Each structure stands twice: as structure tokens, then as C-alpha cells.
Amino acid sequence: MHHEPRDRFDLGLQADLAMMQQPLLTRRRLLRLSLVGITTFLAGCTPMANPVATPTTAPNPTVAPTTAPAAAAVTAVPTTAPAATIAPTAAPTSVVVAECVDAIPRETAGPFPGNGAQGAALNVLARSGVVRSDIRTSLGSGNTAVGVPLQLELTLVRAGGDCAPLPGYVIYVWHCDAPGRYSMYSPGVEGEDYLRGVQAADTSGKVVFQTIVPGCYAGRWPHIHFEVYPSLEQATGARNVVHTSQLALPEEICRQVYADAQYGNSLRNLGQLSLERDGIFRDGWQTQMATVTGSVNDGFVARLTVGVPGV
Known part of the structure; x- marks a missing residue:
């Protein structure tokens, strides 16, 4: 069975004490940050910008990166080959196709909701x-x-x-x-x-x-x-x-x-x-x-x- 990763808020006693001093909504916003973001916030520091690696061979800014490979593909292989080669890289990896379903019925929360409706x-x-x-x-x-x-x-x-x-x-x-x-x-x-x-x-x-x-x-x-x-x-x-x-x-x-x-x-x-x-x-x-x-x-x-x- 799949196991979820360790909770992000397990940062030690000092971090827990600092977290408890924050208002409820602030704590919930912190839970949506990365581990580095949470630690930095609780320490009262300003996050440093992530360093950007400089390529060892910088591309010529005046030449579009996709132009040269496309031209080489046309002269070296049949016209159908570039499509097969390029398609996987062009497809967005973050897109998830959701199952299409009807609306789930609205039901009662019952007598034991624990959501503040009863005080x-x-x-x-x-x-x-x-x-x-x-x-x-x-x-x-x-x-x-x-x-x-x-x-x-x-x-x-x-x-x-x-x-x-x-x-x-x-x-x-x-x-x-x-x-x-x-x-x-x-x-x-x-x-x-x-x-x-x-x-x-x-x-x-x-x-x-x-x-x-x-x-x-x-x-x-x-x-x-x-x-x-x-x-x-x-x-x-x-x-x-x-x-x-x-x-x-x-x-x-x-x-x-x-x-x-x-x-x-x-x-x-x-x-x-x-x-x-x-x-x-x-x-x-x-x-x-x-x-x-x-x-x-x-x-x-x-x-x-x-x-x-x-x-």
C-alpha cells in the first residue's frame, strides 16, 4: 500500500512552539509552503532567491532553440519523424485528465458534524x-x-x-x-x-x-x-x-x-x-x-x- 511522506511540520520543538504562536490562518498558509519556506518564516528571515545555474554553453540569444533541430530533422529523416520526436516534449506533463462524473448528491451532515454548526x-x-x-x-x-x-x-x-x-x-x-x-x-x-x-x-x-x-x-x-x-x-x-x-x-x-x-x-x-x-x-x-x-x-x-x- 502506498504510504504518504512524513508530515512537513515535523521540524522540532522550537519550530512547533513558534508555529503555535501564529494565528490559525497564518499556520494554515505556512502548511502550504515548502520545508525551506516554513523554516525561514519561523526564523524571521527573508528567503534568499534560488540560484539559477548558468549553462556551460549558453545558446545564442538571437537564434530560436527550436529552429535548428527542426531544420536538421527535415533534411535528415522523413517528414513524419519530427512529429514523433517532438510530440512527447510538447505535451504538458502537468495536465491530468480527470474522470468525468455527474454531481454527487447533496446529503445531510448528520447529527455529529463537528464543524461549528452546533457551537x-x-x-x-x-x-x-x-x-x-x-x-x-x-x-x-x-x-x-x-x-x-x-x-x-x-x-x-x-x-x-x-x-x-x-x-x-x-x-x-x-x-x-x-x-x-x-x-x-x-x-x-x-x-x-x-x-x-x-x-x-x-x-x-x-x-x-x-x-x-x-x-x-x-x-x-x-x-x-x-x-x-x-x-x-x-x-x-x-x-x-x-x-x-x-x-x-x-x-x-x-x-x-x-x-x-x-x-x-x-x-x-x-x-x-x-x-x-x-x-x-x-x-x-x-x-x-x-x-x-x-x-x-x-x-x-x-x-x-x-x-x-x-x-
């Missing part, structure tokens, strides 16, 4: 460290949610039309733990905030979270909640949400996972449910069903392309 005390988005890829550990207590590992890969695209990626847009995800409890709300885990986290999409519109397969509690198909925000600076509360939806997990995968005793009554609860009767997914779950690969021993990877309307 400042229940707003994980305002907590330091919530912008993270591994959401298995609570920010405050350090306690970790146990369960079968799940790598969650979501790709944000503009729904309909060109289905262009949405780099810089933000996803906040949250879900229940193996026994079916929601951190910050359920008895016994009110003081935890694990299985909640925020990330900004990369240039291809993608975010990756390390989490666990959620349990199945009575009355609901196994699912993961998520909200889309326009930027990290605006991902501070429910008032800035662009779109809210839920992701469904395949029954076969869930049955494999729920055979593990740490998932409590999940297997029995699942046996009493169906997608067609679920209060959220019964009106159409095709655009919300994740593609899942992997195994209980090695962990699973869940992927979904999320079509965001109105952006």
Missing part, C-alpha cells in the same frame, strides 16, 4: 493540527482509533462540462469508529477528535487520508461524511461549505472487515440493512459508491471521484 465547542476545524493526512489519532489526547486500515483517496472535479480538477479546494472528512461511535459526541469518546481531518486538493484535485474502515451502527449503511470548502482559509466553519455529501462502502468489503471482533455489532447491523432502504442512499448511490481494493491483512484503499456542482 464553537464542537468545531474541530478551529483546532490546531486538523489539516492532516492521518486522521486516526486525536489531536488533544493522542489516543488512536483502532480498526482495519483504510487509505481514502478522493478526487474533486467540477461536475459536468469539462470535469476539470479543483486544486486548492478543501475536503473535511469524518466518520464513526469501529464500534460505531463518533468522536466529540458519543458516550466514552466525547473528549476525542479522531477520525476527523482536513486537506487541500493537489493539482489533480486529489486528497489522501489514512484512516480505518468505519463500523456499521444500527439504521445506517457504512459510510463516510465529507464537506467541500473553497480554500484552507475558509475551511473554518460550516458557513463556508460549498457542498456536503457521503461516501458509501461496498457490502462485500464491509462483511470481510466486520468479521473482526473489534467491530462489535457491525456485522449484525449490516445484515439488517440494504442500500435500497438506507435513508441517505436509497434515492441513488451510484455516484457515491467507492471503489475498494485490498485485504483485511494489508488494509484497503477506497477511491471516489467527487463531482462538485456550482463551482
Whole structure:
């Protein structure tokens, strides 16, 4: 399974103390800088310009670089050869063709959103460290949610039309733990905030979270909640949400996972449910069903392309 690189904010105690003295929005902007940029900012220095290497053989500025190779190609090889040679270098390497999908349905955030809609005390988005890829550990207590590992890969695209990626847009995800409890709300885990986290999409519109397969509690198909925000600076509360939806997990995968005793009554609860009767997914779950690969021993990877309307 793919492992994400070490978090960029692991710069030592002094850097952590300096970071904590910064306002929330400043810390979020710092997380978008490179390692050098973060270190320089915290040290109070002005970044030095990157040195530009001087070529040992400088091209003649009066001659266009592409002119000579093209002329040589025409006289030396058939006319079809230059196209085959030039095409790979001309194609932009940064362009990613996104999967074109319909808009994912708007769904309720449910009773346990933790996004400030129910008051400042229940707003994980305002907590330091919530912008993270591994959401298995609570920010405050350090306690970790146990369960079968799940790598969650979501790709944000503009729904309909060109289905262009949405780099810089933000996803906040949250879900229940193996026994079916929601951190910050359920008895016994009110003081935890694990299985909640925020990330900004990369240039291809993608975010990756390390989490666990959620349990199945009575009355609901196994699912993961998520909200889309326009930027990290605006991902501070429910008032800035662009779109809210839920992701469904395949029954076969869930049955494999729920055979593990740490998932409590999940297997029995699942046996009493169906997608067609679920209060959220019964009106159409095709655009919300994740593609899942992997195994209980090695962990699973869940992927979904999320079509965001109105952006």
C-alpha cells in the first residue's frame, strides 16, 4: 500500500512552539509552503532567491532553440519523424485528465458534524493540527482509533462540462469508529477528535487520508461524511461549505472487515440493512459508491471521484 511522506511540520520543538504562536490562518498558509519556506518564516528571515545555474554553453540569444533541430530533422529523416520526436516534449506533463462524473448528491451532515454548526465547542476545524493526512489519532489526547486500515483517496472535479480538477479546494472528512461511535459526541469518546481531518486538493484535485474502515451502527449503511470548502482559509466553519455529501462502502468489503471482533455489532447491523432502504442512499448511490481494493491483512484503499456542482 502506498504510504504518504512524513508530515512537513515535523521540524522540532522550537519550530512547533513558534508555529503555535501564529494565528490559525497564518499556520494554515505556512502548511502550504515548502520545508525551506516554513523554516525561514519561523526564523524571521527573508528567503534568499534560488540560484539559477548558468549553462556551460549558453545558446545564442538571437537564434530560436527550436529552429535548428527542426531544420536538421527535415533534411535528415522523413517528414513524419519530427512529429514523433517532438510530440512527447510538447505535451504538458502537468495536465491530468480527470474522470468525468455527474454531481454527487447533496446529503445531510448528520447529527455529529463537528464543524461549528452546533457551537464553537464542537468545531474541530478551529483546532490546531486538523489539516492532516492521518486522521486516526486525536489531536488533544493522542489516543488512536483502532480498526482495519483504510487509505481514502478522493478526487474533486467540477461536475459536468469539462470535469476539470479543483486544486486548492478543501475536503473535511469524518466518520464513526469501529464500534460505531463518533468522536466529540458519543458516550466514552466525547473528549476525542479522531477520525476527523482536513486537506487541500493537489493539482489533480486529489486528497489522501489514512484512516480505518468505519463500523456499521444500527439504521445506517457504512459510510463516510465529507464537506467541500473553497480554500484552507475558509475551511473554518460550516458557513463556508460549498457542498456536503457521503461516501458509501461496498457490502462485500464491509462483511470481510466486520468479521473482526473489534467491530462489535457491525456485522449484525449490516445484515439488517440494504442500500435500497438506507435513508441517505436509497434515492441513488451510484455516484457515491467507492471503489475498494485490498485485504483485511494489508488494509484497503477506497477511491471516489467527487463531482462538485456550482463551482
